[in-house]
Amino acid sequence: MGSAVGLCSSPRAWGRGWIIARLLCFAAISWVLMTQMEVGAWTYHYGDKSDYSWEVARNFCRSFYTDLVAIQNQGEIAYLNRVLPRHRTYYWIGIRKINNVWTWVGTNKALTKEAENWASREPNNKGRNQDCVEIYIKRNHDAGKWNDEHCQKKKRALCYQASCQSSSCSQHGDCIETIGNYTCDCYPGFYGPECEHVVRCKNLDPGPDCSHPLGEFSYNSTCKFRCQEGFELQGLDMLQCLASGNWTAEAPECAAVKCPALATPGRGRLNCTHWHGDFTYNSICTFSCEMGFVRNGSETLECTALGQWTGLPPLCEAVKCPVLTTPGRGRLNCIHWHGDFTYNSTCAFSCETGFVRNGLEALECTALGQWTGRPPRCEAVKCPVLDSPDRGRLNCTHRHGDFTYNSTCAFSCETGFVRNGSETLECTALGQWTERPPCCEVVKCPVLDSPDRGRLNCTHRHGDFTYNSTCTFSCETGFVRNGSETLECTALGQWTERPPCCEAVKCPALDTPGRGQLNCTHWHGDFTYNSTCAFSCETGFVRNGSEMLECTALGQWTGHPPRCEVMRCPKLRVLEPILMNCSHPLGSFSYGSVCRFRCTQGYFLNGTSRVRCQPDAHWSDKMPTCQEEAAPYFKQVLLYMGGGAVALVALLLTGMLIALLIKRLSDKEEEKTLLNPTSNLGSPGVFTNATFDSNL
Ligand SMILES: *[C@@H]1O[C@H](CO)[C@@H](O)[C@H](O)[C@H]1NC(C)=O
Ligand SMILES: *[C@@H]1O[C@H](CO)[C@@H](O)[C@H](O)[C@H]1NC(C)=O
Ligand SMILES: *[C@@H]1O[C@H](CO)[C@@H](O)[C@H](O)[C@H]1NC(C)=O
Ligand SMILES: *[C@@H]1O[C@H](CO)[C@@H](O)[C@H](O)[C@H]1NC(C)=O
Ligand SMILES: *[C@@H]1O[C@H](CO)[C@@H](O)[C@H](O)[C@H]1NC(C)=O
Ligand SMILES: *[C@@H]1O[C@H](CO)[C@@H](O)[C@H](O)[C@H]1NC(C)=O
Ligand SMILES: *[C@@H]1O[C@H](CO)[C@@H](O)[C@H](O)[C@H]1NC(C)=O
Ligand SMILES: *[C@@H]1O[C@H](CO)[C@@H](O)[C@H](O)[C@H]1NC(C)=O
Ligand SMILES: *[C@@H]1O[C@H](CO)[C@@H](O)[C@H](O)[C@H]1NC(C)=O
Ligand SMILES: *[C@@H]1O[C@H](CO)[C@@H](O)[C@H](O)[C@H]1NC(C)=O
Ligand SMILES: *[C@@H]1O[C@H](CO)[C@@H](O)[C@H](O)[C@H]1NC(C)=O
Ligand SMILES: *[C@@H]1O[C@H](CO)[C@@H](O)[C@H](O)[C@H]1NC(C)=O
Numbered sequence: 001m002g003s004a005v006g007l008c009s010s011p012r013a014w015g016r017g018w019i020i021a022r023l024l025c026f027a028a029i030s031w032v033l034m035t036q037m038e039v040g041a042w043t044y045h046y047g048d049k050s051d052y053s054w055e056v057a058r059n060f061c062r063s064f065y066t067d068l069v070a071i072q073n074q075g076e077i078a079y080l081n082r083v084l085p086r087h088r089t090y091y092w093i094g095i096r097k098i099n100n101v102w103t104w105v106g107t108n109k110a111l112t113k114e115a116e117n118w119a120s121r122e123p124n125n126k127g128r129n130q131d132c133v134e135i136y137i138k139r140n141h142d143a144g145k146w147n148d149e150h151c152q153k154k155k156r157a158l159c160y161q162a163s164c165q166s167s168s169c170s171q172h173g174d175c176i177e178t179i180g181n182y183t184c185d186c187y188p189g190f191y192g193p194e195c196e197h198v199v200r201c202k203n204l205d206p207g208p209d210c211s212h213p214l215g216e217f218s219y220n221s222t223c224k225f226r227c228q229e230g231f232e233l234q235g236l237d238m239l240q241c242l243a244s245g246n247w248t249a250e251a252p253e254c255a256a257v258k259c260p261a262l263a264t265p266g267r268g269r270l271n272c273t274h275w276h277g278d279f280t281y282n283s284i285c286t287f288s289c290e291m292g293f294v295r296n297g298s299e300t301l302e303c304t305a306l307g308q309w310t311g312l313p314p315l316c317e318a319v320k321c322p323v324l325t326t327p328g329r330g331r332l333n334c335i336h337w338h339g340d341f342t343y344n345s346t347c348a349f350s351c352e353t354g355f356v357r358n359g360l361e362a363l364e365c366t367a368l369g370q371w372t373g374r375p376p377r378c379e380a381v382k383c384p385v386l387d388s389p390d391r392g393r394l395n396c397t398h399r400h401g402d403f404t405y406n407s408t409c410a411f412s413c414e415t416g417f418v419r420n421g422s423e424t425l426e427c428t429a430l431g432q433w434t435e436r437p438p439c440c441e442v443v444k445c446p447v448l449d450s451p452d453r454g455r456l457n458c459t460h461r462h463g464d465f466t467y468n469s470t471c472t473f474s475c476e477t478g479f480v481r482n483g484s485e486t487l488e489c490t491a492l493g494q495w496t497e498r499p500p501c502c503e504a505v506k507c508p509a510l511d512t513p514g515r516g517q518l519n520c521t522h523w524h525g526d527f528t529y530n531s532t533c534a535f536s537c538e539t540g541f542v543r544n545g546s547e548m549l550e551c552t553a554l555g556q557w558t559g560h561p562p563r564c565e566v567m568r569c570p571k572l573r574v575l576e577p578i579l580m581n582c583s584h585p586l587g588s589f590s591y592g593s594v595c596r597f598r599c600t601q602g603y604f605l606n607g608t609s610r611v612r613c614q615p616d617a618h619w620s621d622k623m624p625t626c627q628e629e630a631a632p633y634f635k636q637v638l639l640y641m642g643g644g645a646v647a648l649v650a651l652l653l654t655g656m657l658i659a660l661l662i663k664r665l666s667d668k669e670e671e672k673t674l675l676n677p678t679s680n681l682g683s684p685g686v687f688t689n690a691t692f693d694s695n696l
Contacts, residue, residue: 051154061159068094123148188243189219201241227254230281256280259303268316289316292343318342321365330378351378354405380404383427392440413440416467445489454502475502478529504528507551516564537564540591569613599626
């Protein structure tokens with residue numbers, strides 16, 4: 001323990017009681033040597049009796065003085081270096097490393113950089129724990145500089161005695177020891193030699209809620225500001241009076257709460273009523289939209305106390321029209337000014353080739369959200385409606401509607417009719433058919449003529465000599481049809497058969513009769529209708545039958561054909577004694593027959609011996625008679641007549657008859673007529689024996 005002296009050379013140390021305690025504590029060692037240098041009110045002292053560790057040195061200083069020295073400035077250092085004696089171990093001062101920071105122990109303040117006064121290459125903490133500081137007094141070099149040292153080293157305590165007391169500077173400033181006195185370094189907010197005045201700020205208007213710990217509107221006064229609902233402070237809500245005498249800021253004002261400024265919506269108008277400033281608390285804004293636009297959102301917004309609008313600002317959206325679709329077979333060309341199919345959008349319609357617009361060409365979307373008209377449709381171009389041709393059929397394929405663009409119609413005709421014109425027509429984009437429609441014309445057959453000698457009776461259903469015409473053939477009297485009676489015109493334009501012809505009716509061919517001639521006249525062919533045939537016979541022959549035959553319409557001759565029969569002379573009969581020998585080249589007692597006569601014995605021939613049958617059926621001469629020497633007449637007759645009983649009777653009768661005849665021979669002609677009225681001796685014929693006999 002060192003020589004902590006200083007019994008009270010500084011009566012105005014810190015607290016009285018504290019000092020008294022010290023006095024009691026160190027009374028016993030009051031004799032200890034002590035060196036004292038007084039520098040004004042602040043005096044420096046050192047214990048020169050012994051050296052102490054830093055702690056003990058500090059206790060020493062605090063027991064007898066104020067504390068270990070706290071170096072204030074260079075002047076102080078120079079002073080100490082000048083007045084203190086050199087000591088081998090130098091002097092401890094009041095700096096110590098606390099928590100690794102060099103700290104003034106008296107004030108417990110950290111050593112500032114400016115205040116440092118280290119010797120060169122110090123502090124070096126050599127050997128560790130050099131936590132305490134000594135000052136080199138009167139050292140050869142680095143005199144007055146500091147060095148860190150181990151706190152247990154023993155050195156002189158360099159103490160000071162302060163002039164400051166706890167009440168110095170009104171406790172509102174640092175009491176700074178000066179040489180012999182102290183000065184006050186007032187804390188901020190205080191001024192005056194003893195820091196007895198507090199800085200004042202200017203008074204604030206009444207209203208704020210203030211606390212004045214140091215005086216009305218003085219340093220450290222704080223004032224809190226508040227505003228009514230809907231308003232907010234412009235600035236700090238609390239002001240404090242600064243040491244400078246200024247408030248921390250201008251006194252705030254209450255401004256109406258701001259809402260975000262609203263912009264006029266596109267295509268709209270904004271009409272705001274502001275009570276407290278633009279777009280602030282209680283401002284009311286009404287939105288409206290231009291024509292053709294509608295508000296989407298609230299009409300009115302109000303700025304609330306929270307600085308928010310009661311809703312989102314509305315938008316002006318273009319009025320929507322119904323969406324238009326591209327018409328079938330057409331195109332849509334829209335110009336949208338404000339969005340698809342909205343106000344002022346214009347849409348133009350056009351149609352594909354072959355289609356025409358039915359409706360307006362262009363539509364516009366009005367402000368009412370309606371189009372200026374109904375959307376048009378594209379309709380297929382129409383061609384004239386086609387009808388089935390007479391006697392024909394129509395088979396149409398309609399792609400886009402009856403008889404419209406691209407419709408194709410195929411024509412066909414009924415059996416027996418042919419198409420004149422194109423088979424197929426197509427409706428073009430111009431609304432015309434590719435060609436005129438064809439017509440069905442009836443199939444024609446070759447024209448038929450009436451056959452020669454005939455008639456034609458045709459029934460024409462569809463025109464002269466055309467399909468289904470039927471022609472009936474008939475022939476004149478005397479003519480017959482060779483071929484079908486009826487022909488029909490077929491669908492192929494041909495008659496069902498060759499036309500018939502009228503051929504004259506045939507009669508059986510006539511032959512030239514034997515011993516005769518045939519002389520025919522044929523008008524229509526041999527032995528046919530109206531042929532006439534004349535028959536004639538050779539000399540000596542006579543026709544038995546009609547001289548003329550005619551072929552009738554029935555194919556028959558008007559009679560049987562005649563024959564040529566030889567001329568017969570009267571049959572000659574002779575009786576004994578006449579003998580007769582005849583030759584008959586052509587028939588008995590006919591033309592050419594020659595009879596010779598002779599008489600039996602005893603008779604002589606009276607007359608010609610030979611008669612010939614002439615072509616006129618007369619014997620060339622009278623029969624001769626055989627006369628007996630007395631050639632009785634009836635003997636001859638008997639001879640001529642022949643024998644027999646019958647002959648005998650006949651002879652009797654004949655005899656009477658002859659007698660009668662002879663009596664009348666004077667008039668032969670009359671008797672002949674009387675006998676055979678039909679006979680004509682002058683003409684050829686057949687004579688009975690009776691007539692022949694009567695003629696004799
Ligand atoms: C010491 O200083 C105080 C204030 O600075 C002053 O009032 C006083 O008179 C001074 N004392 C002397 C002896 O100078
Ligand atoms: C002033 O106010 C500050 C902060 O409120 C406080 O630290 C300080 O001690 C006050 N000073 C006085 C003198 O009251
Ligand atoms: C205090 O206010 C005055 C006037 O308003 C100004 O000139 C001065 O610079 C202010 N002082 C400080 C420290 O702000
Ligand atoms: C705005 O609104 C007010 C009140 O509603 C009305 O009197 C005024 O004419 C409006 N102004 C416009 C430009 O519409
Ligand atoms: C209004 O706007 C909202 C958001 O932009 C949208 O969803 C809504 O469909 C709109 N209403 C009308 C009617 O257009
Ligand atoms: C709508 O169209 C008309 C005429 O085309 C034009 O005068 C007007 O300005 C347009 N309006 C808008 C909002 O586009
Ligand atoms: C019409 O023509 C079509 C195609 O060419 C065919 O299929 C159809 O059978 C025809 N119809 C008649 C009634 O001919
Ligand atoms: C019309 O017909 C032509 C030719 O047959 C074809 O190329 C075209 O595509 C058709 N058009 C329509 C719209 O049917
Ligand atoms: C087809 O009809 C036209 C006029 O209608 C006519 O001139 C032409 O001769 C007819 N063709 C035939 C083969 O009938
Ligand atoms: C033709 O025939 C029809 C019916 O077959 C008949 O009525 C008509 O009289 C005939 N015409 C002639 C001139 O024969
Ligand atoms: C043609 O004749 C036949 C048979 O006689 C008959 O069935 C048909 O209907 C006729 N056709 C016409 C077009 O006259
Ligand atoms: C009909 O005429 C043909 C030739 O034209 C002929 O051959 C045929 O014999 C004739 N028929 C009759 C019965 O005359």
